Amino acid sequence: MVALAANPTSSACQLDGQQRQALAVAALGGESISEMSREHDVSRKFIYQQKDRATQALQDAFAPFGRTEKSSTRPSQTSPTYQTICSPSSKIGSPVDDRSSVMEAR
16 A cells, blocks of 8 residues: 655645644534534544544643553653654764763863
8 A cells, every 4th residue: 555645735734733733622622523624624534633633642641640551652752762863963964972982081
């Protein structure tokens, strides 16, 4: 199966974060998905996706502290994946901070 790329000119791609959030909140509040879909010229699937993201964010925000089960597919900030992707030395054109060689020189 081939995944299709999102159409950057679609109405859904033109919505900013606050607009997507407003759609999600309205969907969580019980407004008609079909009506919102027509009004904003987006698919019902898109609105359901925004609703699911908002639901997940709320569940994560109000989860008990210290829970062991991760419900998000995003890497945590302490995971090796996150540290590899987001570390300053992994950014193109940034200087590598090699503290071990500095310590050895002392």
